[in-house]
Each structure stands twice: as C-alpha cells, then as structure tokens.
Amino acid sequence: MLETHAEHFETTKAExxxxxxxxxxxxxxxxxAITLLALDLKVPPVGSTGTARDLxxxxxxxxxxxxxxxxxxxxxxxxxxxxxxxxxxxxxTSTQLMFANGFLLLMTTAVPFTTELVSAYASRPxxxxxxxxxxxxxxxxxxxxxxxWEAVKRGRLFRRDASxxxxxxxxxSYRYGTPMYLLATLGAFLSAHVTLGICTALWLFWAxxxxxx
Amino acid sequence: MLETHAEHFETTKAExxxxxxxxxxxxxxxxxAITLLALDLKVPPVGSTGTARDLxxxxxxxxxxxxxxxxxxxxxxxxxxxxxxxxxxxxxTSTQLMFANGFLLLMTTAVPFTTELVSAYASRPxxxxxxxxxxxxxxxxxxxxxxxWEAVKRGRLFRRDASxxxxxxxxxSYRYGTPMYLLATLGAFLSAHVTLGICTALWLFWAxxxxxx
Amino acid sequence: MLETHAEHFETTKAExxxxxxxxxxxxxxxxxAITLLALDLKVPPVGSTGTARDLxxxxxxxxxxxxxxxxxxxxxxxxxxxxxxxxxxxxxTSTQLMFANGFLLLMTTAVPFTTELVSAYASRPxxxxxxxxxxxxxxxxxxxxxxxWEAVKRGRLFRRDASxxxxxxxxxSYRYGTPMYLLATLGAFLSAHVTLGICTALWLFWAxxxxxx
Amino acid sequence: MLETHAEHFETTKAExxxxxxxxxxxxxxxxxAITLLALDLKVPPVGSTGTARDLxxxxxxxxxxxxxxxxxxxxxxxxxxxxxxxxxxxxxTSTQLMFANGFLLLMTTAVPFTTELVSAYASRPxxxxxxxxxxxxxxxxxxxxxxxWEAVKRGRLFRRDASxxxxxxxxxSYRYGTPMYLLATLGAFLSAHVTLGICTALWLFWAxxxxxx
Numbered sequence: 001m002l003e004t005h006a007e008h009f010e011t012t013k014a015e016x017x018x019x020x021x022x023x024x025x026x027x028x029x030x031x032x033a034i035t036l037l038a039l040d041l042k043v044p045p046v047g048s049t050g051t052a053r054d055l056x057x058x059x060x061x062x063x064x065x066x067x068x069x070x071x072x073x074x075x076x077x078x079x080x081x082x083x084x085x086x087x088x089x090x091x092x093t094s095t096q097l098m099f100a101n102g103f104l105l106l107m108t109t110a111v112p113f114t115t116e117l118v119s120a121y122a123s124r125p126x127x128x129x130x131x132x133x134x135x136x137x138x139x140x141x142x143x144x145x146x147x148x149w150e151a152v153k154r155g156r157l158f159r160r161d162a163s164x165x166x167x168x169x170x171x172x173s174y175r176y177g178t179p180m181y182l183l184a185t186l187g188a189f190l191s192a193h194v195t196l197g198i199c200t201a202l203w204l205f206w207a208x209x210x211x212x213x
Numbered sequence: 214m215l216e217t218h219a220e221h222f223e224t225t226k227a228e229x230x231x232x233x234x235x236x237x238x239x240x241x242x243x244x245x246a247i248t249l250l251a252l253d254l255k256v257p258p259v260g261s262t263g264t265a266r267d268l269x270x271x272x273x274x275x276x277x278x279x280x281x282x283x284x285x286x287x288x289x290x291x292x293x294x295x296x297x298x299x300x301x302x303x304x305x306t307s308t309q310l311m312f313a314n315g316f317l318l319l320m321t322t323a324v325p326f327t328t329e330l331v332s333a334y335a336s337r338p339x340x341x342x343x344x345x346x347x348x349x350x351x352x353x354x355x356x357x358x359x360x361x362w363e364a365v366k367r368g369r370l371f372r373r374d375a376s377x378x379x380x381x382x383x384x385x386s387y388r389y390g391t392p393m394y395l396l397a398t399l400g401a402f403l404s405a406h407v408t409l410g411i412c413t414a415l416w417l418f419w420a421x422x423x424x425x426x
Numbered sequence: 427m428l429e430t431h432a433e434h435f436e437t438t439k440a441e442x443x444x445x446x447x448x449x450x451x452x453x454x455x456x457x458x459a460i461t462l463l464a465l466d467l468k469v470p471p472v473g474s475t476g477t478a479r480d481l482x483x484x485x486x487x488x489x490x491x492x493x494x495x496x497x498x499x500x501x502x503x504x505x506x507x508x509x510x511x512x513x514x515x516x517x518x519t520s521t522q523l524m525f526a527n528g529f530l531l532l533m534t535t536a537v538p539f540t541t542e543l544v545s546a547y548a549s550r551p552x553x554x555x556x557x558x559x560x561x562x563x564x565x566x567x568x569x570x571x572x573x574x575w576e577a578v579k580r581g582r583l584f585r586r587d588a589s590x591x592x593x594x595x596x597x598x599s600y601r602y603g604t605p606m607y608l609l610a611t612l613g614a615f616l617s618a619h620v621t622l623g624i625c626t627a628l629w630l631f632w633a634x635x636x637x638x639x
Numbered sequence: 640m641l642e643t644h645a646e647h648f649e650t651t652k653a654e655x656x657x658x659x660x661x662x663x664x665x666x667x668x669x670x671x672a673i674t675l676l677a678l679d680l681k682v683p684p685v686g687s688t689g690t691a692r693d694l695x696x697x698x699x700x701x702x703x704x705x706x707x708x709x710x711x712x713x714x715x716x717x718x719x720x721x722x723x724x725x726x727x728x729x730x731x732t733s734t735q736l737m738f739a740n741g742f743l744l745l746m747t748t749a750v751p752f753t754t755e756l757v758s759a760y761a762s763r764p765x766x767x768x769x770x771x772x773x774x775x776x777x778x779x780x781x782x783x784x785x786x787x788w789e790a791v792k793r794g795r796l797f798r799r800d801a802s803x804x805x806x807x808x809x810x811x812s813y814r815y816g817t818p819m820y821l822l823a824t825l826g827a828f829l830s831a832h833v834t835l836g837i838c839t840a841l842w843l844f845w846a847x848x849x850x851x852x
Contacts, residue, residue: 023237024237027241028241030241031240031241031242031244031245032241032245034242034318034322035242035245035246035322036245036249037322038246038249038322038323038325038326041326043326043329043330046333046334046337050338051338051339052338052341052342055334055338055339055342056342059342069323070319073315073319074315077312077315080238081308081311084235084311207308207312
C-alpha cells in the first residue's frame with residue numbers, strides 16, 4: 001500500500017512538471033499584459049491645469065481611459081481565470097497545445113489595443129468599426145480556447161484525476177463561445193452598443209462558469 | 214505512522230497546488246508593477262545641459278520624480294509583503310477569492326499613477342485634489358484586502374497549519390485599515406500634508422505588522 | 427525497494443531545484459519580451475479620421491505593424507518552445523550555462539527591434555540593410571543555442587532520465603542552424619526576400635523539431 | 640531509517656516554501672528590468688534615411704545606445720547570478736531580509752537609468768557627473784548585498800545544507816565590495832574612465848566569484 005502511494009505520487013509529480021513551465025509562461029504573459037494596462041493612465045500635464053478645479057475637471061475628462069483600463073483589466077483577469085480552470089484538468093503537453101496556447105496569448109496581448117480603440121472612438125463616426133474590430137478579436141480568442149480544448153481532447157492530455165463534470169461543463173459552454181462572439185461582431189453593423197452589450201453579457205457568463213468549477 | 218506522514222504530505226501538496234498559480238500570477242503583477250516605476254526616471258536631455266554643473270542641477274531638479282519612485286516602490290513592496298503574509302495562511306482558492314485578489318491587483322497597478330499625480334502637483338494649486346485621489350485609492354486598496362480576508366474566512370480556505378495568532382493579528386489590524394484611509398482621504402480637504410502624513414504612518418504600521426508574522 | 431524509491435526521488439528533487447530558478451528567470455524574460463510586442467500596436471489618432479471609412483483605411487494602412495507583431499510573437503514563441511525542449515534534458519547548471527543562457531536572452535529581447543527594423547524599411551531603399559541586421563541577429567541567436575548546448579554537453583549537465591533520442595536529434599539539427607542563418611544573412615546582398623524566406627523556412631523547421639521531441 | 644528520510648524531506652520542503660515566493664518575486668523584477676532595456680533600442684525614423692547607406696550610418700551612430708544596452712544587460716545578469724548564488728544558501732526569510740532584498744531590487748531597477756545617463760553624457764562636459772552617479776548607485780547596490788548578507792547571518796537563516804566554503808567565500812568577497820565602489824565613485828573626480836574601469840573590473844570579479852560557487 002505504501003509503495004502504491006509512492007508510485008502514484010511520482011507519476012503525479014512528473015505530470016505536473018510537464019505543464020508547469022507552460023503555465024508559468026502563460027501566467028507571466030497574463031501578468032505583464034494586465035499590468036501594462038496601467039501605463040495608459042496619464043497624469044494631466046501640470047501646465048494645463050491652473051486651479052484645483054481645473055485638475056478635477058481634467059481628471060473627470062479622462063473617464064473613457066479609466067473605463068478602458070478597468071474593462072481591459074477585468075477581461076484579461078477573466079481570461080486568466082478560465083485558463084486556470086482549463087489547465088487544472090491538463091496533465092501533459094503536446095506541441096499542438098503549445099501552439100494553441102501561443103495563439104491565445106497572442107490575442108490576449110492584443111486586448112488592450114482593441115479596448116483602447118473602442119474607448120477612443122466611443123463617440124465618433126468610427127464607433128461601429130472599432131466595435132467590429134473589438135468583437136472580431138474575441139471571435140479569435142474564443143477560437144483560441146476551442147483550439148486548446150481540442151488539442152487536450154485529441155491528445156488525451158487530461159490529468160488522471162480530472163473532474164468529468166468540469167469537462168462536461170466546459171464542453172457545453174465552449175460550444176456557444178465562437179457563434180456568440182460572431183453574432184456580437186456582426187451586431188456592429190447595427191450599432192456599437194449591440195457588440196459591447198453581448199460581449200459584457202458573455203464576460204459575466206464566463207466569470208460564473210469559472211466560478212462553478 | 215509512516216502512512217500518516219505520507220498522507221499528510223499528499224494533502225499539503227494538493228493544497229499548495231491550488232493557490233500556487235494565484236500566487237505566481239499575483240507575484241508577476243507585483244513584480245511588473247514595481248519594475249515599471251523605474252521607467253519614469255528620465256535622463257535629462259543632453260542638449261539642455263551645457264556644463265557639468267548644469268547636469269548636477271538638472272538631476273537635482275528631478276527630486277520629486279525620485280521621491281515618487283522610491284515612495285511607490287516602498288508602497289508596492291509593503292503591499293506585496295502583506296499579500297505574502299496573508300496567503301501563507303491560505304490553502305485553497307475560491308472564485309470570490311480570485312475576484313477579490315483581482316480587485317486588489319487592479320488597484321496595485323494604479324499606485325504608480327496616483328503617486329505620480331501627487332508628485333507632479335505637490336507645489337501646485339491642485340495638491341489637495343491629488344492627495345484626495347491618492348488617499349481614495351488606498352481606501353479601495355484596504356477594501357481589497359478586507360474582501361480577500363472575508364473570502365478566505367467565509368470559504369474556510371485556511372491552511373490546516375495556519376497560525377491562530379497570525380489570523381487574530383490580521384483580524385485586528387484590518388479592522389482599522391479602511392476607516393484610517395477614509396480619514397486620510399477626508400484630511401485632504403484640510404491639507405495634502407494631512408493625507409500624506411497619515412498614509413506614511415500607516416505604511417510603517419503595515420510594515421511592522423508584516424514583520425511580526 | 428521503498429528506500430530506493432525515496433532516494434531516487436530526493437535526487438531528482440535536488441536536480442530540479444538547481445535549474446528551476448534559471449528556467450523561471452528565462453520564462454520571465456520570454457514572457458515580458460513577447461508581451462511588450464503589443465505596445466507597438468497603436469490606435470490611430472482620433473483627430474486624423476473623420477468618417478468610419480477613414481478609420482478602416484487608417485487601420486489597414488498599419489498592416490506592416492500587425493505583420494511585425496505576429497512575426498515577432500511567433501519567433502519568440504518558437505524560441506521559447508525550443509528553450510523548453512532543451513532544458514527538459516538539463517538537470518544541473520554551471521556558470522558557463524548561465525552566461526550562455528544570458529547571451530541567448532540578450533538576443534531574444536532584441537528580436538522586436540530587428541523585426542520592427544525590417545517592417546519599417548520593407549519597401550524602402552534600406553530594405554536589404556534591415557534584412558541583413560535581422561539575419562545577423564539570428565546568426566547570434568543560433569550561436570547562443572549552440573553555446574548552451576556545448577555548456578550542457580561539456581559539463582555533463584544532463585538529467586539522468588534525458589532521452590538519448592532527443593539528444594541525438596538536437597545534435598543533428600543544431601549543426602545546421604548557424605550556417606543556414608549565415609547564408610540567410612549573406613542572402614541580403616541579393617535581396618531582402620532571400621533572407622526573410624530562409625528565416626521563415628527555418629522557423630517552420632524549428633517548430634516541427636520541437637514537435638517531435 | 641525510512642522515517643528519518645521522510646522527516647528530513649518534509650523539513651527541507653517547508654524551508655523551500657518560505658523563500659520560494661521571495662525568489663519568484665525577485666526573479667520577476669530582474670526579468671522585467673532586464674527585458675525593459677531593449678525598449679531603448681529605437682528604429683531610426685524612416686523619413687530620415689534616404690539610401691541604404693544612410694540607414695547603415697544611422698544604425699552605426701546609435702552605438703552608444705547598443706553599448707548601454709549590452710552593459711546594462713550584463714550588469715543585471717551578473718547581479719541576478721549573485722542573487723541566485725546567495726539565496727541558494729538561504730532556507731528561511733525574515734522581515735529584515737525582505738526589506739534588504741527590496742532595497743536591492745529598488746536599486747536594480749534603477750541600473751538602466753544610470754547606465755543610460757553615462758551613455759548619453761559619455762563625450763560631454765557632464766561625463767564625470769554621470770560617472771559619479773553611476774558609481775554611487777553601485778555603492779548602494781553593494782550595501783544592499785551586504786544588508787541581505789547581514790540579515791541572513793544575524794537571523795541564522797541558512798539552509799541546513801549550506802556549503803561552509805561558499806559562505807566563507809562570500810564573507811571575504813563582500814568585505815571589499817562597498818569600499819571598492821566608493822573608490823570608483825570618488826575616482827569620478829579624476830575622470831569618468833577611472834569609475835568605469837573599476838566597475839568593469841569588479842563585474843568580472845563578481846562573475847568569476849559566482850562561477851566558483
């Protein structure tokens with residue numbers, strides 16, 4: 001019995017080793033991407049504000065920047081949470097998984113750009129174009145998660161103790177991701193608000209999906 | 214007896230695994246945020262300094278920038294220390310803990326912005342406004358720590374070997390955090406010095422609280 | 427038998443410890459370098475685009491920037507993958523390995539610079555110069571990998587369970603790296619396309635080499 | 640005997656846990672600081688170079704920037720190596736160690752600033768001032784290492800298996816650090832070359848010290 005314990009332990013150990021660097025690298029990218037967002041918070045130029053009231057107004061005028069900061073932060077945080085939930089099930093890696101994960105990270109680092117685009121053009125003629133680009137990036141992100149999931153399933157990379165229920169839940173929820181984001185992107189032809197509304201609803205959904213796991 | 218050892222070991226192992234990625238991600242954010250601070254140290258433009266003396270004066274004139282750099286660095290360092298002390302007690306995660314921690318990280322990455330604001334407006338009419346924003350950010354940060362602490366207590370996420378004494382000490386010290394920072398923020402109506410004085414006193418307090426644990 | 431297990435386990439443990447910080451540091455550098463690439467994605471200035479169509483055109487005009495972003499990302503990702511495959515075989519460190527790895531990281535952080543250079547001068551008279559610099563950087567990178575590999579072989583730093591087949595495969599594939607990149611660099615005297623063509627072919631080769639391991 | 644093994648293992652495990660986050664945080668700061676250096680490599684503005692020859696000249700004119708990049712990189716790399724050697728001996732943390740390490744990291748993130756200062760003013764009247772600031776930063780860095788070392792010795796934070804020989808060697812080499820850097824800084828009154836010469840000699844010394852451990 002003791003030996004079984006030890007052997008079981010060693011296998012789990014080896015399994016962990018394999019995904020450890022992939023997770024560390026991904027965590028690094030998520031952490032850097034989320035921290036770089038704060039670089040866009042700019043102190044109003046000292047010369048341009050004469051009185052205390054001027055400074056208050058200058059800060060308030062920056063609200064789209066603050067909103068973009070908080071939104072991007074939440075988006076990347078929820079993406080990291082889902083990445084975390086997903087990789088808790090994974091015990092080994094494959095090259096396909098490496099590339100699928102790389103593609104997801106590529107799109108993750110682009111989220112600040114698309115968010116800033118929407119925030120900069122919120123009340124301009126280009127609002128719908130910006131919303132379309134924003135939604136389109138999330139189509140690619142949802143494809144990234146699907147690709148990772150397919151790589152894990154096809155390569156049978158699951159941990160031995162992976163929860164069947166969590167696997168089932170992810171199977172179900174990922175099925176709707178890409179079509180919903182496609183809908184959000186096409187919605188930009190109607191109005192930027194349609195895109196942003198669907199995307200916000202989906203974040204809440206992913207956040208709660210992550211919760212239950 | 215040997216088996217008990219082994220079993221105990223395995224549980225601890227599994228427990229560690231759960232918070233490991235949360236801590237790694239948080240360490241990443243703290244590390245990036247603290248390193249980005251140095252980007253604000255600017256070499257004086259070569260053209261603007263004719264003699265060696267000019268360079269000395271140009272460097273000395275940058276003192277508010279150096280002060281902001283050191284202050285932000287210490288602030289983020291002490292926040293990291295407290296995060297470290299707190300998570301030493303935690304053995305498992307929950308979604309609520311994930312979001313509470315995410316909120317704290319969001320506010321952490323904003324510290325360089327509020328510090329720069331105070332440093333830029335130190336001797337300007339907007340000083341009190343800047344101090345108010347600075348203090349307000351720390352009110353939110355203290356709420357972030359409280360939220361994490363509540364999530365840990367409510368979800369019973371403590372490690373089995375968590376020190377009762379440390380838990381008690383944190384219980385006591387966190388009780389005063391938010392009201393004190395509120396006081397510091399309201400103090401900005403009187404003078405920026407009131408805010409900065411209270412905040413500095415509180416840093417020293419947190420630093421020593423971390424020490425004893 | 428049980429004791430043998432335990433002892434074997436302890437040795438492996440100690441071995442892991444030694445390279446863990448080297449890998450963590452390298453992962454950090456790769457993760458930061460790959461994430462910083464997204465800082466070059468710039469939102470078109472709001473003032474410069476009057477209509478929705480203007481924004482579409484402004485975004486499309488930025489295609490060399492998007493291409494440079496994706497190319498640099500893939501390059502750094504494949505370099506990380508190969509680093510990962512290589513260090514899976516390594517159980518101990520030496521100072522020579524530390525410096526060889528440091529040299530590789532130095533060149534890795536310069537990849538965004540050389541990629542941007544090529545992208546900026548793609549359709550300019552300086553295209554061949556830019557391609558030459560780009561290829562030259564990869565000559566140095568391939569020397570970095572060779573140096574790491576030599577340090578591992580000379581210092582007998584292999585893990586005990588390192589796969590002989592993988593070692594053989596790396597031996598063979600690294601033999602061709604430096605001469606091929608030299609050829610790509612010299613090809614810049616003919617045309618920038620020769621350099622970029624050979625480099626792209628080599629990426630695909632490294633990507634698939636990593637796959638089989 | 641088996642039990643002894645197991646117990647020994649558990650202690651070592653607990654010891655590792657305590658310094659793990661400190662090392663991870665420090666590695667993060669070193670990794671970000673070293674990667675940010677590459678942000679100073681700037682592609683020459685496309686408009687300013689008409690012919691291929693112009694681009695070659697524009698790139699060559701940037702040599703002080705390349706030199707500063709490589710020098711800063713090597714400096715931070717050697718600092719990381721020494722940090723690595725030092726913490727291999729450390730099994731537990733203390734608050735004093737946390738702050739000493741924090742101080743070292745603060746100065747580490749400032750190295751790019753002082754290096755850029757020296758590189759920008761290399762052939763200007765301010766060269767000696769820049770060299771003085773550069774040397775002064777290394778005086779503080781050497782004090783940082785001394786402080787860490789004192790904290791480890793006073794708090795008896797050594798790992799049980801720490802090599803006596805390495806401890807002796809560090810004791811001896813750290814004794815000369817601060818006075819030598821003070822000399823280098825005072826040498827700036829004579830000439831910037833004196834400062835830079837001594838600092839370079841000391842890097843080589845630290846690099847080889849790290850080697851032997």
